[in-house]
Amino acid sequence: MPVDHRGSPLAALAALLADPTRAAFCSALLDGRAWTAGELARSAGVAPSTASEHLSRLIAGGLLSEERQGRHRYVRLASPAVATLIEDLTVFADTTAEAVAGATAEAVDRATAAAHATGRPAMARTADGRPAPRNLREATRQSAEARARTCYDHLAGRLGVAVADALLARGLVTDRAGLAVTEHGRAWLAAQAIELPARAGRPGGRPVVRSCLDWTERRSHLGGALGAALCRTALDRAWVERIGSGRALRVTPDGGRALHELLGVELP
Amino acid sequence: MPVDHRGSPLAALAALLADPTRAAFCSALLDGRAWTAGELARSAGVAPSTASEHLSRLIAGGLLSEERQGRHRYVRLASPAVATLIEDLTVFADTTAEAVAGATAEAVDRATAAAHATGRPAMARTADGRPAPRNLREATRQSAEARARTCYDHLAGRLGVAVADALLARGLVTDRAGLAVTEHGRAWLAAQAIELPARAGRPGGRPVVRSCLDWTERRSHLGGALGAALCRTALDRAWVERIGSGRALRVTPDGGRALHELLGVELP
DNA sequence: GACTCGTTTCGGCGCCGGCCGAACCGTGCC
DNA sequence: GGCACGGTTCGGCCGGCGCCGAAACGAGTC
Secondary structure (H helix, E strand, C coil): CCCCCCCCHHHHHHHHHCCHHHHHHHHHHCCCCCEEHHHHHHHHCCCHHHHHHHHHHHHHCCCEEEEEECCEEEEEECCHHHHHHHHHHHHHHHHHHHHHHHHCHHHHHHHHHHHHHCCCCCCCECCCCCECCCCHHHHHHHHHHHHCEEECCEEEHHHHHHHHHHHHHCCCEECCCCCEECHHHHHHHHHCCCCCCCCCCCCCCCCCCEEEECCCCCCEEEEHHHHHHHHHHHHHCCCEEECCCCCEEEECHHHHHHHHHHHCCCCC | CCCCCCCCHHHHHHHHHCCHHHHHHHHHHCCCCCEEHHHHHHHHCCCHHHHHHHHHHHHHCCCEEEEEECCEEEEEECCHHHHHHHHHHHHHHHHHHHHHHHHCHHHHHHHHHHHHHCCCCCCCECCCCCECCCCHHHHHHHHHHHHCEEECCEEEHHHHHHHHHHHHHCCCEECCCCCEECHHHHHHHHHCCCCCCCCCCCCCCCCCCEEEECCCCCCEEEEHHHHHHHHHHHHHCCCEEECCCCCEEEECHHHHHHHHHHHCCCCC
């Protein structure tokens, strides 16, 4: 029986994301890939049974879609729209959480004290508000992700920002009057045989370019249909490849050359 | 003492909107104006004490800002960013709620049956999923809002859609490669002495044009910095005026003439 | 068929959060 | 000063939800 939210679809949707465990699931799924129920349970630190219930609710609410294979239940974000929604919420939440915390520093002290009182350690955080790595493995993972990673279906990290800068610098994308692809940019995409979906940019369709705030870089990289197409191309042509099972990427030698020649991107 | 969301800013933010009463407050405040605590309490059908607590939480969370005047507590959305966030969530929630309901019609039946069982009437809804008006006053209000209203800080309803269509038809705005103001459009705005904020369109700033799905018209109208500027201008120059205390607008005779001459907009 | 493993269902526990009414506070008005 | 009114604080009630562990289920493996 569905939960009663007095007929408010907004509240019902928000309630899905209002639980820390479900929120963690969605954040993990922002890498754009399918995870199994067990992986998500472990990554969030809850029992498999708990995860199973959460997943059912997220799927029923239209945020996730599932695909069963054998004894596995694969789960992913239902659509790019869900990804942008969660990104937007995350960015807003992070920035205002920071502002609020800064404005009332004593509130943080109180929270820390309360966490102590309940025996639950206050979460360690770096200066920028992200959780601090708790061991070497996590630290290397974070550094790899800072270099290059996917953000749902587009490129992020220093690589993502560098590509965004290059597109702007070469006039393939402009930010006068809002982000948009220039004529020059369209020609360049055609020359590289990179295609955008026909619906992109039309009302109701996915925006062609979207600015997406990058947590590690504190700068913007490019999302939208263009960001997705570039990421797809980079993976298809083996310019980048996945590292392990997370969202971290490695630029291949071929990829380094291609990015340099096509866009003048220099990677450190 | 703040609520523990295990350090997930996303969950903490979503929790603010996960309550039907708080969601109703935010939806009401989408008209872009300041409401008093009492008005919100009555509009949502809760006790003033309850409303007061909800408002404190929304303000502490950075979604609302307050302004005290005498014995009144005026409250509004903290920023246009909050408004777009809530709009986005609402649109997504409405469309997927519909899809989910359509996919599993028997679930709706069950819900209706459950509502009956608990003695709480299932909310009456029109074909498009909006709550059906329960009396004449509400019906006239809805019809006035369908004609013309504000949507946070820009124009919506048939008027909003008509203006959006006119801007597109005259080439002042284009939707190739995403919505953007054309050169022609910039000149027109300058000629009308309509100014956009300097930060608009820059990364981190507000987008210049944004498509915003219109509930009543099922078509898009224009938001963003341009939408806000147009609405401001229309109110400043008395092309439109508020009806009562809601978000409904009336086009003045002067306004009708101006809209026709400047944009070729014909109002039914 | 026995076993493993990923997942699901169920019962039960604990807690949190929303709601109200009553009392209180401060402002503005008469 | 007295009163009305909007807003707030507090205590208490209640329902719902997240969590777990145990048990069941089903697919794949030996």
